[in-house]
Amino acid sequence: MVNKKGSALRAVLRYTRGFRLSIAASFLLIGAELAISFISPLIMSVTIDSVLGTKPLNVGWYFKWYILAIGGVDYIRLHLWLMAATMIGMQALAGLIRFLRTKLNTHAGEGSVRELRNRLYAHIQRLPFSWHASTQTGDIIQRATNDVDTIRRFNTGILVEFARTVLMLAVGSFIMFTINAVLAGITVAMVAPVVLTSILFFRRITRYDSEMEQAEGELFTVMQENLTGIRVVRAFGRSAYEMSKFNAKNDETCRRIIKVTNNFASLWALLDLLCGIEIAVIMVVGIVLVVRDSLTVGLFTAFTSYVFAFFWPLRGFGRILSQLGKTMVAAGRLEEIFDAEEERALDEGITPPLNGDIEFKDVCFSYGAVPVLDHLNMKIRGGATAALLGGTGAGKSTITMLLQRLYEPQSGAITVGGVDIAGIKKTYLRSRIAMVMQEPFLYSKSILQNIGIKFSEPDREACEEAAKDACVHEDIMSFEKGYDTLVGERGVTLSGGQKQRVAIARALTGESDILIFDDSLSAVDTKTDASIRDALRKRRKDATTIIISHRVATLMEADEIFVIKNGRVAEKGTHEELMGLPGGIYRRTFEMQSSAEEGGEEHA
């Protein structure tokens, strides 16, 4: 636990790397700003005591030298504007420092968060395929947004507030003690109760706050379920029931909110009381001290303004600490992502031509303890069209992933044109292999950008050509903005079949040596399926093509068909050859599927 906390703290510190100088400089400026804010009441003090009054100069060295430098009190008495100018000059200086300090703080805070975000995003992008396949995306998204926001709040605000409070205690106490030890003592004595009250209450408030959030979450669920299921609600005539369900949660949330604000009310009132007592004590003691000549009127006025300046930041100390706790938790959760190892050696290896034969030699692969490929041997001729047929979990998709080195086989080798792909540069290999998955992911960019995703400036004509081949051009043109239509949340929602065809168009743009269609025509009808395959044949030139499908009609024209079963090749050959195997899997599948042609009659 301690160790974990320590590493979280180190992580929080690490997130400031590259901005530490700015942070240090901003802390210095905060010190200067505080010094000015504590010195400026002394202008009034000197004016009251020595300029308008007759007391000798009674301020610390840090201000005395200045008064002497501008001519001393007797001179100032005749030139009161000097004090006015000092006042304005001091505020201008403070303003300038404050401006610079804010810039530095924001630069450090926002800059470090920008770096953190970029680093995290890049890290996630570079994590291996297997990591993405085995983690819950929802959880990772949560961390990459909410937890980063928590860090952001810390880096851009809490850190500065913390530093400011600590520095203020130091600078403030120093100046107060040089003025009057008794009053300073009284002031400092109140620090502990104020801070303690703040911390204690924030503990409670944090607890009630999370209770409130939970209630709000439940309310949200009720509302969300009701609105998404409004058809069900209405069809069963359950409006009244739903209303009472809602009211229960709505009222509960109301009670929780009130509980939190009531606690805030108590906290603020208590703090007001503590600070108020402090001010009253300072005033009464101040009067006594001045009357006894142990304090001057001017210094008394300075002190009264200190008390307020001193206690205001302390009130929020509990909040700062509770935020610090949250920040540590967030950092710990982010570190878990950072700890995962990035995919290695993406850009290392050779770049041989990839249009040769693809060969799987004795390849074994398992996901954890689940065996998938069992000494698989398979050879696909370069430039040919190979088809894979197999049941769910037979290992077809795994074959395509191994080919792209998204996973590495546990034993055996895969060669392309005789070269072991283990030595081929991953980025090269993947960019020369175009793959369409069954449930393709489209980016929230325009359709044009999606099709030409491999290019920073997609060529409209080439993309349209590909879209026509993928039989999606007409669909696209039916949208108001055509190819410039945005996909996703802020644009159109494409149907499953449209998505698949856009993904096919995407795979067809740009040059590739190997084309893989992983059940990627499942959501389009038979006719479209056929015309897409037709277009494919014409355009693929000498690219090796691998088609995975359950539809025999899709596969039968392939140069070679592989039936995969239990991670091995069970049957292989052309359609005719496989049909020649009586009782073979392929033949049975074919018969079953084609029997539909004549089988309809019996349903009449």
Added chain:
Amino acid sequence: MLEEKNYQNRRINPQTWKRLLGYARPYRKKYAILLTGSMAAGIIDLIMSFMSMWAIDGFMYRKTTENIGLFAAAAFGLQILTASLTLLFVRSAGQIEAHMTTDIRRAAYLKLQTMSFSFFDNTSVGYLLSRLTNDISRIMEMVSWVCIDLGWSLMAVVASLIAMFAVNFKLALITVTAVPLIALLSVYFQKKILKYQRETRRINSMITSSVNEGIMGAKTSKTLVREELNCLDFTEITEKMYSASMRSAVISAVYMPLASIVISAVTGLLIIKGGRDVLGGLLTVGQLNFFINIGNMMFEPIRNFAGIFAEFQSCQAAAERVSDLLGAVSDIEDRPEVVEKYGDFFNPKKENWEPIKGEVEFENVTLRYKEGEDVLKNFSLKVRAGENIALVGETGGGKSTIVNTVCRFYEPQEGRVLIDGKDVRDRSQLWLQSALGYVLQTPHLFSGSIRENIRYGRLEATDEEVVEAAKLVGAHEFITKLEKGYDTEAGEGGSNMSTGQKQLISFARAILADPKIFVLDEATSSIDTEAELKIQAASEKLLRNRTSFIIAHRLSTIRNADRILVIDGGEIAEQGSHRELMARKGRYYELYMNQFRNERVRESVKILGQ
């Protein structure tokens, strides 16, 4: 695509606020307390300045501690009063905020419960939820807490002005010169600050969706070798965020110092003029100090005023959204005389409800969602009570519209829909909808146990009846196999039930309702063949004596329907029994054969796995 009405208005519209502030009525007393309390706090702050003056002039310069007891009592008393006021008004503001939020949310939610389906077709759930949560909270937070600022600021300014002029006219004039300057500065900058804050919020949501996409699409990005390009895209957005935040920070870093300088200029003038007066014996030191305090104190209330104004402006859009929701009118409403007789959604007068037999008739119905695009045109159909009707045809042909019109979820623009020979508009919506059994393609279950979900069909059903319904649809078997059986959590994230299983549960729920009219909208599309056979076997029993409308994707499920309607372009293209339609070799035959082929492909996959 559904586009949200654009709420870009930045002008404060009193009408909008009038409707919202109507909800403040029950809390008038609390508001009064709040306002009085915060005004009192403003006055106390002023009195404290007088106390300082008293301390300096009355004790220190007179070198006496006479009456110090009185002074101490007053000082402590005032501070205790301040603390109590804080307690009072933070509590009341919190209560006002919580209660008004609750009230308005309830009103909006109630409104949503009675809106017609066309409203939901045109408004996404996400937008509605954000109105019910973010928008309402934002407005209410402002409306309640603003009172504290308003009361305190108003009092602080007015009382300070009076006090200043009472103490010293000339010095008061000097101090007052700062007011318009600070006000101008504040209005200008507060507006800008809010604008930049909005901008950063906008970019922040861009970052969120970008992160989302980066993670959701990571696998695809790997196969496309797009990782580094994605990173570049992302860096662009984070860079934008950085610059926007810098701008936002710099603008407030200019504002505060400028305001301080204005105030220090006033203080400077006070030192010059006041200092001369003190030297000339026209002014006491206490009075001079009083003015300097007040000068500093004036800034906060003026800044508050500007802040309140800017806040109101920035809340305008949210307020309009909520106000529009509260004022929305459903396009299907029961007429007053109908409500009078049959009651409304929440207070039904069931004693006046006629029993439903289930005869349905469409009489020259024309229905459109958009002007110029008729979904149904002059559509007529007569269904006997207890008849089983199946609707088939291409997506978008109007099948769902027909069944939803039966349920009166949509109302035709022309023509009538009759239930048992009576225009549905002569009955309340709840009368008809209470007699429905409705199962959708995407089964919607609520959070809660399976048992509770089935019971949704009839709230007073016993546990036995729930089990009975589950048995009828063949769901009992898999439910009892679950670890917690009927107590298994059914909602999202609760269990790993398949869509098919969820469909069975929603089926059981509909059965339990014992409906007169049954609507199955692609209800069996995700059920596996075995379960489907079970339902088919049961459905003969289930649908007997009930009028039913079945939209089926899988045509094999509707072969036993009394009548099959092939719907195309809002019209009946073919109708008849399965046998008749197959014999005709028309549209139905084609659809059926095509499907049959696909079915075989699916089935053959099983062979491959064996």
